[in-house]
Amino acid sequence: MMNRFVEGLAKTRNGIFGRIGGLFNKKIDEEFLEILEENLILADVGPGPTASIINVLKENRDDNPFEVLKEEIYKRVNVVSPKDVSREPKPSVIMFVGVNGSGKTTSIGKLAARFINEGKDVILAAADTFRAAATEQLGLWAEKVGAQFIKSVTGADPAAVAFDAIKAGVAKGADYVLIDTAGRLQTRVNLMEELKKIKRVANKAMAGAPHEVWLVLDASIGQNSFSQVELFNRTVGLTGLILAKLDGTSKGGAVVAISDKYELPVKYVGLGENTRDIEVFEPRKFAEAFVKK
Numbered sequence: 001m002m003n004r005f006v007e008g009l010a011k012t013r014n015g016i017f018g019r020i021g022g023l024f025n026k027k028i029d030e031e032f033l034e035i036l037e038e039n040l041i042l043a044d045v046g047p048g049p050t051a052s053i054i055n056v057l058k059e060n061r062d063d064n065p066f067e068v069l070k071e072e073i074y075k076r077v078n079v080v081s082p083k084d085v086s087r088e089p090k091p092s093v094i095m096f097v098g099v100n101g102s103g104k105t106t107s108i109g110k111l112a113a114r115f116i117n118e119g120k121d122v123i124l125a126a127a128d129t130f131r132a133a134a135t136e137q138l139g140l141w142a143e144k145v146g147a148q149f150i151k152s153v154t155g156a157d158p159a160a161v162a163f164d165a166i167k168a169g170v171a172k173g174a175d176y177v178l179i180d181t182a183g184r185l186q187t188r189v190n191l192m193e194e195l196k197k198i199k200r201v202a203n204k205a206m207a208g209a210p211h212e213v214w215l216v217l218d219a220s221i222g223q224n225s226f227s228q229v230e231l232f233n234r235t236v237g238l239t240g241l242i243l244a245k246l247d248g249t250s251k252g253g254a255v256v257a258i259s260d261k262y263e264l265p266v267k268y269v270g271l272g273e274n275t276r277d278i279e280v281f282e283p284r285k286f287a288e289a290f291v292k293k
């Protein structure tokens with residue numbers, strides 16, 4: 001079976017190795033390292049991680065550079081989520097946050113399909129009440145994948161929608177309640193405060209909810225997503241990341257930079273617009289795909 005990471009990281013990989021393909025089986029020399037360094041930076045691995053990776057390569061000149069690189073990438077993206085062991089609550093309430101158009105609603109739809117496929121009972125909460133179209137979009141996903149759908153009218157309090165959905169989930173013994181929120185710029189203080197309220201109210205509907213808060217990032221933003229991670233994390237306390245649109249970007253290296261800096265686990269990656277285009281993020285597979293010839 002085709003490794004979806006290999007496919008999804010094609011652009012990133014071509015960006016890195018397109019120019020040094022000829023060096024693939026050669027010994028590490030200064031020129032090799034210079035070109036590699038430049039290309040890691042271009043793939044948005046970030047200056048810090050890039051410098052430390054290049055140093056490791058310099059210290060291990062006799063080893064296969066690609067194996068060393070693979071291992072160094074793996075180490076940096078292999079962030080273990082402290083929450084993973086406690087995935088017992090029923091329902092598991094996951095709140096999705098992010099800037100406009102990052103891929104939240106689509107990721108929720110794809111994840112719902114995945115969970116339902118595993119035999120889980122899923123409720124989708126349309127807590128993006130800003131636009132009628134947003135509720136409709138999530139409603140279409142619910143219909144398509146067979147999830148229960150909780151919505152309200154446009155302009156309604158998003159926290160109230162989250163509350164109703166969680167209550168419904170508890171009453172029904174659902175496995176997951178996935179809360180969609182409106183896209184917002186991380187610098188808009190009032191909108192960020194609204195997320196805090198959704199979180200507070202969720203906790204009133206069910207103690208401990210939301211159990212996860214995932215920031216959905218558009219992978220093509222690359223390192224510019226640092227400020228998003230920073231500010232969303234500060235406001236709502238992130239427990240994980242979803243990297244959407246990894247298929248369309250050459251900046252997949254940002255995963256390395258972000259994991260390295262924030263120690264937040266990437267949970268899933270989006271590899272397209274269709275229902276099946278989401279994959280569990282597996283650090284080992286990612287590193288393999290990143291460094292593949």
Ligand SMILES: Nc1nc2c(ncn2[C@@H]2O[C@H](COP(=O)(O)OP(=O)(O)OP(=O)(O)O)[C@@H](O)[C@H]2O)c(=O)[nH]1
Nearest residue numbers: 100101102103104105106183244245270271272273
């Ligand atoms: N190629 C590709 N496109 C994606 C992926 N995820 C989402 N998209 C597309 O990106 C666009 C925005 O996705 P949405 O899911 O609506 O984004 P959102 O974060 O909910 O947007 P707002 O609610 O407006 O903030 C849509 O056209 C999606 O089809 C992905 O993994 N790959």
Ligand SMILES: [Mg+2]
Nearest residue numbers: 104105128134
């Ligand atoms: Mg949306």
